[in-house]
Amino acid sequence: MRHLVLRLIVATAVASVAAVTAVALVVQLAGERDRLRSASESDLAALVSLAEATPDGEALLRGIARTAAGREGRLAVHVAGTTVGTSRLGPGAPAPGEVPVAGGTVLARTAGPAVVEVFVPYRAPGSAELGLAALLIGTGALVAGGGVAVAARRLRPVVADLTTLATEAAAIGREDAPPPARRMHVPETAALARALAAVTARFAEARALERRLAADLSHRLRTPLTALALDADAIGDGPAAERVRRTIASLDGDVDALIRATPAPDAAPARCDVVAVVQRRMAFWSALAQHSRRSCEVRTAPPPATIALAEDDLAAVVDALLGNVFRYTPDGTGFAVSVVSHAGWISLVVDDAGPGVADPAAALSRGVSSGGGTGLGLDIARDAVEATGGTIHVERAALGGARIRLRFADAEHEAPHVPRAWRLWREPVTG
Numbered sequence: 005m006r007h008l009v010l011r012l013i014v015a016t017a018v019a020s021v022a023a024v025t026a027v028a029l030v031v032q033l034a035g036e037r038d039r040l041r042s043a044s045e046s047d048l049a050a051l052v053s054l055a056e057a058t059p060d061g062e063a064l065l066r067g068i069a070r071t072a073a074g075r076e077g078r079l080a081v082h083v084a085g086t087t088v089g090t091s092r093l094g095p096g097a098p099a100p101g102e103v104p105v106a107g108g109t110v111l112a113r114t115a116g117p118a119v120v121e122v123f124v125p126y127r128a129p130g131s132a133e134l135g136l137a138a139l140l141i142g143t144g145a146l147v148a149g150g151g152v153a154v155a156a157r158r159l160r161p162v163v164a165d166l167t168t169l170a171t172e173a174a175a176i177g178r179e180d181a182p183p184p185a186r187r188m189h190v191p192e193t194a195a196l197a198r199a200l201a202a203v204t205a206r207f208a209e210a211r212a213l214e215r216r217l218a219a220d221l222s223h224r225l226r227t228p229l230t231a232l233a234l235d236a237d238a239i240g241d242g243p244a245a246e247r248v249r250r251t252i253a254s255l256d257g258d259v260d261a262l263i264r265a266t267p268a269p270d271a272a273p274a275r276c277d278v279v280a281v282v283q284r285r286m287a288f289w290s291a292l293a294q295h296s297r298r299s300c301e302v303r304t305a306p307p308p309a310t311i312a313l314a315e316d317d318l319a320a321v322v323d324a325l326l327g328n329v330f331r332y333t334p335d336g337t338g339f340a341v342s343v344v345s346h347a348g349w350i351s352l353v354v355d356d357a358g359p360g361v362a363d364p365a366a367a368l369s370r371g372v373s374s375g376g377g378t379g380l381g382l383d384i385a386r387d388a389v390e391a392t393g394g395t396i397h398v399e400r401a402a403l404g405g406a407r408i409r410l411r412f413a414d415a416e417h418e419a420p421h422v423p424r425a426w427r428l429w430r431e432p433v434t435g
Contacts, residue, residue: 016148041124047071047079048111048122055081055115064088073122083118092123161189169196176204225259230327234296237335256327275415276315278343278350279307285322286341292330299338305345311412312392324384325354325408333358338403348417349394352410355401364398385410 051074054067064081068074068089080089092110093103103110108125165188188194233252239245286302293300311318322341329339339356361367367382385408386396394412401407 037126044073044078044122044124045111047073048113048120051079051081051122052113052115052120055083055118055120059083059116059118061086061088078123078125079121081115081118081120090123091121093121162193165189165193165197169193169200172197172200172204176207225255229256229259230330231292231295233331234292234335256331274314275310275312276318277308277310278318278352278412279304279309281315281318282322282341282343282352285319285326289322289326289330293339296330296335298330298336301338301340303340303342305343305350308416309343309345309350310415311350311394312415313388313412317388321352321385321388321410324382328382328408329354329356329358333405337405339405340401340403345414348414350412350414352412354408355403356405357401357403358405360400360404361398361406367398368396382408 050071051064051067055064058064061083064083065088068079068081071079073079074089077090080087080091082088082091092105093112100114101112103112105123108123110121110123112119112121114120188197229252233249233256236245236248236252239248282302282304286300290300290302326339326341329337333339333356337356337358339354342351342353342355344351344353368386382396382398389396389410389412392412394410397407397409397411399407399409
């Protein structure tokens with residue numbers, strides 16, 4: 005890139021010098037022609053005075069020799085049918101007058117019976133500046149045109165690089181961001197691409213950190229809020245108790261909204277073991293179940309049961325589903341959590357012995373809850389399971405209440421591979 009800029013600077017300097025020199029030469033030539041005409045007119049006037057004084061040829065010849073125009077062979081006198089000096093028109097020259105001839109102009113004046121003429125050339129004798137000026141102008145135009153052509157050709161890949169980088173910069177933070185450019189054409193744009201890639205990586209790290217912090221905060225808030233809600237139910241009725249319950253419900257909705265507002269990861273989803281996450285979260289919820297006199301049963305498949313979801317996201321799903329059980333069923337209502345692995349699918353099932361869900365389709369509508377809540381608990385579960393290509397179902401549980409069944413794709417399961425050649429092979433059909 006620097007070499008290209010230097011070449012353009014040199015080409016521009018050469019073209020500028022050539023153009024300025026050519027203009028200076030043209031101006032100089034114009035000044036010289038004006039001075040030559042003035043000097044020629046002065047020589048013509050001097051010889052007119054001499055011709056009026058004497059018609060003697062020798063005297064006129066000496067007078068011609070004393071002038072610059074005469075010494076250069078540009079001055080003549082026509083008198084008594086003879087010509088003294090070098091004439092461009094001959095004895096029949098019109099006078100007074102100005103006659104254009106090849107290479108210049110002839111000025112003629114009368115001097116009594118004589119006619120005096122002087123030839124004024126377009127340029128001074130022996131000067132070649134006009135051709136040089138034309139050469140310089142042509143050289144400058146050629147250099148300038150060549151510089152423009154070279155610049156257009158060499159800058160085309162630079163413009164392409166900058167366009168690519170502008171597209172990548174505009175796409176930072178979007179889900180459909182294009183992959184970083186693999187190769188730049190010049191070192192400067194390559195350095196810019198590396199800097200842009202570093203900025204993009206830092207931005208992705210910041211988004212991931214934001215996501216982790218939001219998930220951690222939501223988990224830290226949800227568990228004490230659930231315990232606080234149970235304690236609030238035990239304080240009886242009254243305006244103060246109702247105000248506490250409304251505040252807790254509002255905070256719980258804010259926690260759900262915080263999880264929903266957390267940006268989804270741009271990279272491929274992380275993996276986690278469903279069994280390990282469920283066992284870890286049930287350590288809290290089973291203790292809370294004993295406090296509220298609820299029976300709690302946990303059944304899990306042999307570990308690992310791996311799905312393509314981050315541990316924090318799955319923990320948020322478990323907390324949301326069990327929080328709904330504690331929030332919308334009476335104290336003493338039992339529940340069960342099970343993890344089942346079968347045929348490439350891993351199912352997370354939460355059953356309760358509560359009143360159930362009157363309208364399962366409405367319960368799965370975004371932001372809709374039949375229990376007076378925000379409806380975001382099932383939204384969190386649905387978003388998580390659908391992000392892995394799975395499904396969510398609301399059914400009637402064997403315990404008599406609601407069953408929430410999340411069906412995740414097993415990240416470790418591989419479909420049996422049937423060789424293409426075997427599929428295409430067939431026994432010949434005989435007829």
